[in-house]
Amino acid sequence: MHAYHHASLDHGSIVRTYLPQPESSADPGWDDGSLDRAMRCIGAIVSYPRRTAVVHESDAADRLYKVMSGAVCTYKILSDGRRQIGGFYLPGDIFGLESNHGHVLAAETITNAKVLVIKKAALAALGNRSAAMTRELLELTARELARAQDRVLLLSSKSAQERIVGFLFEMSKRASSTGNTVELPMSRQDIADYLGLTIETVSRTLWALENCGAIEICARRRISLRDRSALTSLQV
Amino acid sequence: MHAYHHASLDHGSIVRTYLPQPESSADPGWDDGSLDRAMRCIGAIVSYPRRTAVVHESDAADRLYKVMSGAVCTYKILSDGRRQIGGFYLPGDIFGLESNHGHVLAAETITNAKVLVIKKAALAALGNRSAAMTRELLELTARELARAQDRVLLLSSKSAQERIVGFLFEMSKRASSTGNTVELPMSRQDIADYLGLTIETVSRTLWALENCGAIEICARRRISLRDRSALTSLQV
DNA sequence: CGATTCATTGACTAGAATCAAATACCGTGG
DNA sequence: CCACGGTATTTGATTCTAGTCAATGAATCG
Numbered sequence: 001m002h003a004y005h006h007a008s009l010d011h012g013s014i015v016r017t018y019l020p021q022p023e024s025s026a027d028p029g030w031d032d033g034s035l036d037r038a039m040r041c042i043g044a045i046v047s048y049p050r051r052t053a054v055v056h057e058s059d060a061a062d063r064l065y066k067v068m069s070g071a072v073c074t075y076k077i078l079s080d081g082r083r084q085i086g087g088f089y090l091p092g093d094i095f096g097l098e099s100n101h102g103h104v105l106a107a108e109t110i111t112n113a114k115v116l117v118i119k120k121a122a123l124a125a126l127g128n129r130s131a132a133m134t135r136e137l138l139e140l141t142a143r144e145l146a147r148a149q150d151r152v153l154l155l156s157s158k159s160a161q162e163r164i165v166g167f168l169f170e171m172s173k174r175a176s177s178t179g180n181t182v183e184l185p186m187s188r189q190d191i192a193d194y195l196g197l198t199i200e201t202v203s204r205t206l207w208a209l210e211n212c213g214a215i216e217i218c219a220r221r222r223i224s225l226r227d228r229s230a231l232t233s234l235q236v
Numbered sequence: 237m238h239a240y241h242h243a244s245l246d247h248g249s250i251v252r253t254y255l256p257q258p259e260s261s262a263d264p265g266w267d268d269g270s271l272d273r274a275m276r277c278i279g280a281i282v283s284y285p286r287r288t289a290v291v292h293e294s295d296a297a298d299r300l301y302k303v304m305s306g307a308v309c310t311y312k313i314l315s316d317g318r319r320q321i322g323g324f325y326l327p328g329d330i331f332g333l334e335s336n337h338g339h340v341l342a343a344e345t346i347t348n349a350k351v352l353v354i355k356k357a358a359l360a361a362l363g364n365r366s367a368a369m370t371r372e373l374l375e376l377t378a379r380e381l382a383r384a385q386d387r388v389l390l391l392s393s394k395s396a397q398e399r400i401v402g403f404l405f406e407m408s409k410r411a412s413s414t415g416n417t418v419e420l421p422m423s424r425q426d427i428a429d430y431l432g433l434t435i436e437t438v439s440r441t442l443w444a445l446e447n448c449g450a451i452e453i454c455a456r457r458r459i460s461l462r463d464r465s466a467l468t469s470l471q472v
Numbered sequence: 473c474g475a476t477t478c479a480t481t482g483a484c485t486a487g488a489a490t491c492a493a494a495t496a497c498c499g500t501g502g
Numbered sequence: 503c504c505a506c507g508g509t510a511t512t513t514g515a516t517t518c519t520a521g522t523c524a525a526t527g528a529a530t531c532g
Binding site: 394395396433434436437440455456 | 487497
Binding site: 158202220 | 478479480481488489
């Protein structure tokens with residue numbers, strides 16, 4: 001059982017709070033309609049170095065976050081010290097959509113990242129006048145729900161291999177994947193915490209997949225899906 | 237590895253399609269505001285016998301379902317025959333909130349159940365005139381998302397004991413639990429498929445919990461949480 | 473070019489899955 | 503009310519996967 005060593009707890013200041021320094025919203029180019037315009041208008045873009053806390057578990061659930069560049073993950077530290085990652089968020093993704101009431105997942109950057117931060121209340125105020133925006137928000141939340149349900153299925157896959165393969169496919173669909181090559185911004189530990197496995201198992205399983213020719217580990221964080229059909233047959 | 241034997245596949249017609257017979261919306265008494273009124277107005281209540289399919293995986297994701305009485309579960313049959321339960325839905329719960337696009341989870345009744353069925357399109361049409369309703373729907377979806385995220389955490393608990401205890405607490409919060417006694421409408425197999433465990437492990441774990449005095453299995457589907465603090469200490 | 477973090481590999485163990493069988497429960501009909 | 507058949511659940515023995523502990527090797531950053 002590993003405790004959450006790999007970030008703040010004993011590596012000193014790797015995870016650190018960062019004083020938000022809003023920048024002008026001169027932008028990368030994500031636009032999803034009126035909601036997006038509203039978010040840019042009332043939100044502020046904040047730059048964070050890698051491995052920096054964006055949201056603490058104790059924070060109020062009153063904000064919405066949109067990743068403009070880099071990668072972010074949400075997570076929760078369990079009572080025994082393990083970390084469970086709730087999700088990875090890549091440029092264009094929004095997190096913080098879950099219910100206002102109750103629990104908040106913490107969030108930290110995986111790489112250097114720029115995040116657009118918006119108060120839900122401000123958005124709701126605009127939403128009262130623009131029904132279209134509320135509908136857009138609903139659509140986003142419904143999509144996130146579908147994704148969460150997929151994760152439930154992925155985690156219910158009992159074998160490590162199924163989980164890893166499922167993860168690779170998910171990433172190849174979402175991340176900056178040129179053809180069959182997937183660029184993984186996260187560490188092995190992050191992957192392990194996402195899939196409910198250990199770092200050793202992730203490593204061994206990836207090796208096994210490479211060994212049987214299904215993938216190629218070009219670089220540590222760069223994996224090529226050599227044989228998609230073989231991978232599919234290993235999946236749930 | 238168990239296949240999905242315990243329902244339709246070999247018990248003949250236990251899971252069967254049911255010709256919907258809409259009833260008058262004379263009602264149990266769930267009311268969540270304007271959304272609820274609209275749903276009753278444009279929806280139809282359908283009665284299903286136990287272990288009956290309500291939604292097929294191949295169905296379009298164009299409807300919303302509200303449980304009026306009884307219990308329903310959503311699920312997916314994996315390619316190897318295992319069944320993963322997406323969630324249990326008790327009276328007052330709504331399912332089908334996930335994105336319009338893409339996948340649908342199948343749904344079947346666990347007990348005899350009455351379900352209010354509504355076309356999303358019809359609701360959206362009303363929603364265009366009533367922003368409040370869209371907001372209510374958003375709130376519901378956000379809550380469901382939060383619940384799905386909780387499930388991710390539950391499934392990431394590695395030990396069977398943690399999962400079972402988490403499940404019992406979840407049910408005691410939601411189900412018709414009088415004091416410390418929880419009434420479980422679902423079978424052991426359902427619980428196993430929900431938690432990604434086997435039926436044997438569920439059985440053994442419950443026995444162990446009873447043995448150490450944390451719970452009492454009054455009847456097969458009636459469990460009393462004897463020692464909540466002991467249970468809490470076993471949880472994640 | 474070191475120092476440090478990150479990843480891989482190896483040996484061993486624990487816990488859940490699997491396979492197999494026995495027992496408890498439930499509704500039905502006598 | 504009780505016997506019966508079928509299902510659901512429990513119990514037992516064994517196997518196997520992934521976790522744990524320990525150490526080595528590779529990559530990255532200052």
